[in-house]
Amino acid sequence: MEFRFTDEQQMIRETAASFLADCSTSAAVREAMVSESGYDLSFWRQICDDLYLHAITLPEEQGGMGLGYVELVAVMEQMGRYLACAPYFSTVCQAVPALQLSACSQASPWLDKILGGTTAALAWIGQEAPACEAVTATFEATPNGYRLQGDYQLVVDGHSAEILVLAARQPGTSGTSGISLFAVDATAEGISRQWTPTLDQTRHLGRIQVDSLLAVDACLGEAGQAGPVLEQVLQLATVALAAEQMGSAQQVKDLAVEYTRERVQFNRPIASFQAIKHKAADMMLRTEVARSACYYAACVADEAWRGGALAAELPEAAAIAKSYCSDACFRNAGEALQMHGGVGFTWEYDVHLYFKRAKASELMLGTASEHRETLASLLLDTDQTEEGALS
Structure with missing residues (x-):
């Protein structure tokens, strides 16, 4: 399994990062989040028409890019970094897999509409x-x-x-x-x-x-038979959400470090204080561990998406990624608030937005504790099966 991005994947990642840095600014996020829809339609049209990011996993024969979950995770990481207010997660990471994995003719007209920018x-x-x-x-x-x-x-x-x-x-x-x-x-x-x-x-x-x-x-497919499809869709969505959390963990760490370099106390930047250095080092370590778990899960998800040999490992990989990324995102956001001091809770700074996203994402698609329970049951069931086979 290759853990490095290919040149094409790196290009997609950098393109998404550059676009979101310009278009998903603090001002843009704050304007979109107070509207009832939660996003700006022109921003969504740019994602679809200019970058074609909504078509990453759609098959080439249908007009999509025909790529997989490694590329999708690379994009979701940047979505998390810039708190992108767009129906990307709901459309591309939840609805599209449900339609595609149903593998039925009824799904094609709906996928065509999504290809045209429908949410x-x-x-x-x-x-x-x-x-x-x-x-x-x-x-x-x-x-x-x-x-x-x-x-x-x-x-x-x-x-x-x-x-x-x-x-x-x-x-x-x-x-x-x-x-x-x-x-x-x-x-x-x-x-x-x-x-x-x-x-x-x-x-x-x-x-x-x-x-x-x-x-x-x-009805997508045969009535009453979509349970396994829904289960896999939720596991794939969990990996995508973990990537978003990892991106948020990285960005909130960067924001905190940048602030501590500017904030002066006792005639010196507070970034020079040992306690602040320790917090920053812990934040970086949590982010890197989360990144490793997330990228591994992306490779497994890609295998599952294409029906590869590692498809059976998706439940375990998704649980590992979500548990680590949930912890990293929420704890980094909490540390960032502390490093900002009292102003971290104020409306003027973006840290509180990341903190709220971190908490909400932690609860979505299973908490870290619930995913660790899933891992424990998977491991224990495996051990019991092996013991039974040996006896």
Whole structure:
């Protein structure tokens, strides 16, 4: 496995960084985050039309770039660095994989729309539970289609997305069994949406209530068989979110170090104080460890995306990356606040925005503790299986 970026991957990373440094400035982020949509449409059009970053994982035969998750992670790292307010995570890292991995003809028209710049969101959370256990919406087959009923919470960009991919289960099922994915126009009859303001103003969440009769072709693939697809989609999204967290951890460390070089106390920059140096060194170490975990997970995710030999390692790699990156992002943001002193909490400085994003991202798609429990269960199950085979 190669852990270095190729020249092409490095070019994509640098292009994204340069673009976001110019367009996702502090002023731009603050202007976008107070709007109901949570992003500026012209900024999204630049991402799609000028850089084509929304088409990274879409297949070449459909007009996409035909690349994989290493390239996507390189972009998401920069999205995290500059707190990009755009429906990129919801569209490219959640909805697109759900459509593509469904591997059905019904997904093609929706992917074509996304290729043209249409935004999308994936909704599955009905209750607080891990992965597929969170799906509480139900569907039933009728002579005229599927009757879908549910209340979806915490949907990233769910209030503003133009396409919705909805997860629902057959009544009486649990876990990954009985789950289907439905792709619908967000303005369809029987769907109501509202913005749910949260701690993190730079990423908007929505609530979606559905009581609708959907056409037969709204179901992606065979009814009741999408549980494993949803599970893999959430694991891939976890890797992408970890990359964003790692980028935020890097940027908040850089902001803190820059500030301590300028802040003078006792006639010297506070960056020269040993206590500050120790904090900065710890922040750098956490970021580098998180980067290693994230890049490894990106390689595994790429294998899983292409159906490679390491696909079975995706749950473990995603859990490792998210646990390390969640810790690095949140702890670095906390340290940065301390290094800024009292002004770190004020509106004028961007550190508080990174702190809020860090906390919100820590809770999204599983906390660090929950992912460590996942790792423990994976390792223990493996050990028990091996012991049983030996005996």
